[in-house]
Amino acid sequence: xxxxxxxxxxxxxxxxxxxxxxxxxxxxxxxxxxxxxxxxxxxxxxxxxxxxxxxxxxxxxxxxxxxxxxxxxxxxxxxxxxxxxxxxxxxxxxxxxxxxxxxxxxxxxxxxxxxxxxxxxxxxxxxxxxxxxxxxxxxxxxxxxxxxxxxxxxxxxxxxxxxxxxxxxxxxxxxxxxxxxxxxxxxxxxxxxxxxxxxxxxxxxxxxxxxxxxxxxxxxxxxxx
Amino acid sequence: xxxxxxxxxxxxxxxxxxxxxxxxxxxxxxxxxxxxxxxxxxxxxxxxxxxxxxxxxxxxxxxxxxxxxxxxxxxxxxxxxxxxxxxxxxxxxxxxxxxxxxxxxxxxxxxxxxxxxxxxxxxxxxxxxxxxxxxxxxxxxxxxxxxxxxxxxxxxxxxxxxxxxxxxxxxxxxxxxxxxxxxxxxxxxxxxxxxxxxxxxxxxxxxxxxxxxxxxxxxxxxxxxxxxxxxxxxxxxxxxxxxxxxxxxxxxxxxxxxxxxxxxxxxxxxxxxxxxxxxxxxxxxxxxxxxxxxxx
Numbered sequence: 001x002x003x004x005x006x007x008x009x010x011x012x013x014x015x016x017x018x019x020x021x022x023x024x025x026x027x028x029x030x031x032x033x034x035x036x037x038x039x040x041x042x043x044x045x046x047x048x049x050x051x052x053x054x055x056x057x058x059x060x061x062x063x064x065x066x067x068x069x070x071x072x073x074x075x076x077x078x079x080x081x082x083x084x085x086x087x088x089x090x091x092x093x094x095x096x097x098x099x100x101x102x103x104x105x106x107x108x109x110x111x112x113x114x115x116x117x118x119x120x121x122x123x124x125x126x127x128x129x130x131x132x133x134x135x136x137x138x139x140x141x142x143x144x145x146x147x148x149x150x151x152x153x154x155x156x157x158x159x160x161x162x163x164x165x166x167x168x169x170x171x172x173x174x175x176x177x178x179x180x181x182x183x184x185x186x187x188x189x190x191x192x193x194x195x196x197x198x199x200x201x202x203x204x205x206x207x208x209x210x211x212x213x214x215x216x217x218x219x220x221x222x223x224x225x
Numbered sequence: 226x227x228x229x230x231x232x233x234x235x236x237x238x239x240x241x242x243x244x245x246x247x248x249x250x251x252x253x254x255x256x257x258x259x260x261x262x263x264x265x266x267x268x269x270x271x272x273x274x275x276x277x278x279x280x281x282x283x284x285x286x287x288x289x290x291x292x293x294x295x296x297x298x299x300x301x302x303x304x305x306x307x308x309x310x311x312x313x314x315x316x317x318x319x320x321x322x323x324x325x326x327x328x329x330x331x332x333x334x335x336x337x338x339x340x341x342x343x344x345x346x347x348x349x350x351x352x353x354x355x356x357x358x359x360x361x362x363x364x365x366x367x368x369x370x371x372x373x374x375x376x377x378x379x380x381x382x383x384x385x386x387x388x389x390x391x392x393x394x395x396x397x398x399x400x401x402x403x404x405x406x407x408x409x410x411x412x413x414x415x416x417x418x419x420x421x422x423x424x425x426x427x428x429x430x431x432x433x434x435x436x437x438x439x440x441x442x443x444x445x446x447x448x449x450x451x452x453x454x455x456x457x458x459x460x461x462x463x464x465x466x467x468x469x470x471x472x473x474x475x476x477x478x479x480x481x482x483x484x485x486x487x488x489x490x491x492x493x494x495x496x497x498x499x500x501x502x503x504x505x506x507x508x509x510x511x512x513x514x515x516x517x518x519x520x521x
Contacts, residue, residue, distance in 0.1 A: 002233070002383040007257050007375035008271065010341045010382060010404075014278050017331025017346070018294065018443035020339035021388055022495075051390040054496040058295055058441030058514065060334060080334040106390040106494070129388030129396070130341045 003128060005148070013131045015074035021107050022052065022059030025127025027079060028224060030068020032135055032147055033111045033123040035221045040091055041113040044069055047098035050106030052127075062095050065109060069093075073225060074131060100124065108136075133224075141183040141192035147224025149178050149196035152206070157214040158184050158191040165212045170197060173205040190216070230256040235380050235421050235475040242417035249420050250369040250411055253376030272368050275338045279327070279350035282337045286326025293332030295442030297510065301449065302326030317456055320355030324348060324455040328448040341378050341387040344394075344436075344443045345401035347451035349374055352405040352458045356412045370412045374404035377424050384476070385483040389436035390495040392486030398447075398454050399431030399482065405458035410465050418470075425471035425478045427461035432478075432485055435493035437500030440510035446501060 004010060015024035034040060044066070052061050060079070067082035070089060078085055086093060098110050107127040114120050124137035135145040138153070145151055152170070156162045167177060179196040201220055210218040228245060230252060232238045241252045257268050285291060290300025305322035313321070324347035331337045331346050340349040353367050360366075378387070381400045386392040406427035407420045415423065431454070439445040471478065492499025501507050 002379075004379050004382040004387075005260060007253060007268075007372060007379065008275075010375045010378035010387075011272065011275055011349070011371055012338060012340075014275060014336065014338050015343060016334045016336055017328075017343045018334065019344055020342040020346075021390060023334075023343065024339060051495045054498060055438065055441035058438065058497070059443060060294065075336055077334075077336065106491070106496075107388065127388075129386055129391065130382065131339050131343075 004132070009130060009132055013074045015131060016077060016079045019059040020131040021127045021129055022055060022061045023064045023079070024074040024131035025107060025133050026061045026064030026109070027068040027072060027074045028131065028133045028147065029109060029125030029127060030065040030111070031071065032068070032125060032133060032145070032221070032224055033113060034069050034071060036123060036135070036138060036153065036219055037113045037115050037121055038219060039116060040071065040089060041069055042091065042116050043114040044091065044093040045112040046093060046095045047110040047112070048095065049098050049100045049104060049108045049110065052107050052109055053097050065111070066093060069113070138192065140185065143181060143183065143192070143194050145194055145196070147221070149198065150200050150223050151221040152195045152197070152201055152209065153219040153221065154193045154209065154215055155217040156191055156193065157216070158188050159214055162212060162214040163193065166193070166195070166209050169205055169208045169212070170195065170201065173202055175199045175201055175205070230259050232256070232380065234384070235377070235424070235479070238376055238380065239417050239421050248369070248373065248411050249376050249407065249417050250372035253372040256376070269368055272371050273364060276364065276367055276371065278336060278338050282327040282330045282335065283323040283350055283354060284326070285330045285335060287322060291326070291329040291333050291335070293329060293442060293444040293448070294334060295332070295440050295444050295510070295514065297439060297442055297444040298329055298332060298448045302329050305452070316355050316358045317459070320351045320455050320459070321452040323354055324351035324452040325448050327351065328451045332442065332444050332448060340374070341382060341400055341404070342389070342397045344389060344447050345397040345451065348398065348401040348455045348458060349405045349408065351455040352409050355455070355459055356409040360412060362412055366412055370408040373411045373420060374408040377407045378404045381428070381479055384479050386486060392482065393489050393494050394434040394436040394450070395431045395482055396486055397436070398450055399428050399434055402431055402454045402458045402461070403428035405455065406461035406465070409459055410462035413462060413466055415462065415466050419465040421475045422470040423462040423465035425473065425475035426464055426469070427458055428482060429471060429473065429478050430457060430461070432482060435489065435500050436495040437493055437502045438495065438497055439502050439507045440514050441497040
């Protein structure tokens with residue numbers, strides 16, 4: 001499947017500079033991770049890999065990720081002063097380095113985020129070029145999320161019937177499943193599912209999914225702007 | 226309008242354009258309509274909105290000198306814009322000024338449109354501006370040319386890369402120059418075949434271009450390179466219009482770009498660990514810049 005599917009992946013995004021991969025991509029990775037967490041983190045550990053680390057401050061990668069974690073868009077003039085904005089909004093953060101190995105794209109970062117209510121998630125995000133991004137790992141589960149489709153994420157008990165109930169609820173709401181991925185670390189324990197749909201998913205559907213027996217966590221990620 | 230529009234290669238794009246008797250821009254627009262289900266007007270307006278942002282960025286650096294975050298470039302767009310050229314056609318000199326203006330705006334964390342990237346964001350708008358001045362083009366012509374650029378860019382992005390960290394500067398400035406060359410070629414009345422040749426000539430001339438930004442800033446050599454390559458894009462279009470074609474077909478040029486990018490050592494792929502970045506002057510910048518890692 002082609003990675004770039006729209007003319008606006010090539011002519012766009014509208015963004016503040018200086019780099020589409022290292023600034024706009026960084027903002028979008030931050031925004032993406034923030035949605036998975038479910039809001040602005042209390043604390044963020046930002047670990048830069050490869051080219052993200054080497055060119056980091058010159059390309060505003062650190063500022064970009066922080067801006068995204070605060071919910072800013074790629075074209076927000078506030079990206080430039082995101083560290084000050086973080087201080088105002090009470091988000092603390094550290095910037096460090098990580099080596100994710102030679103197979104991981106050079107424009108990648110690992111984010112360890114602590115939510116306001118004390119939960120922690122780990123996310124690995126990659127900037128693939130021209131401001132386009134992918135989330136490749138969440139809490140150690142391999143995923144491939146582009147942000148191009150409204151996405152439902154669930155963490156659920158690895159037992160028969162859960163997936164069927166979730167897709168059933170989406171079908172009732174007229175949401176067609178475009179892509180779907182289920183991952184688990186061990187049989188019968190916990191599974192991690194991502195569903196990318198063709199349509200926005202209404203809040204009632206997300207509530208209904210959260211109530212399905214065996215579902216431990218549900219997140220809804222609208223199309224990434 | 227019932228034909229299914231799918232293209233994986235420049236040859237596909239060309240075949241569709243010739244079969245439908247329309248330009249590459251129209252084929253790309255129809256593709257986007259089929260992909261999204263949105264109307265022609267909605268998609269054209271979204272593109273026009275990007276042209277407005279491009280125009281603002283071009284004006285920004287002409288109005289007053291802009292200095293990049295790293296302080297390595299300052300007021301070059303302004304300087305060139307105010308200058309009376311001795312060698313170049315005045316429109317081309319102003320094209321060069323506008324390319325630098327956009328990149329200086331970007332380097333100062335101002336608002337631009339990635340085309341296909343921010344580091345290469347000056348080439349397409351300035352070439353479009355230059356061609357539109359020469360040809361008295363309407364905004365509709367410019368928007369159509371932007372679809373030409375996007376169609377060519379999508380093929381290059383999908384079959385190679387538009388990440389400097391993966392393919393060096395040719396993946397950014399090279400792709401951008403190819404997009405701009407094709408775009409202004411169609412604006413000037415080039416046939417779909419000539420459009421693809423303009424792209425191939427421009428990309429071929431960018432092969433091997435390394436990404437070695439001084440101090441990790443998108444300033445040196447990026448800003449001035451955008452200027453020089455915007456003129457190259459227009460020259461490539463002019464050559465194609467004159468009937469000159471690329472000996473190596475466009476899709477083979479893209480394959481070569483991919484192969485060269487993969488073989489290129491990582492110090493030349495946006496790590497600032499080679500080339501201009503490690504010259505004595507480059508090192509001085511690196512040694513004095515703020516450090517990445519730590520708590521602010």
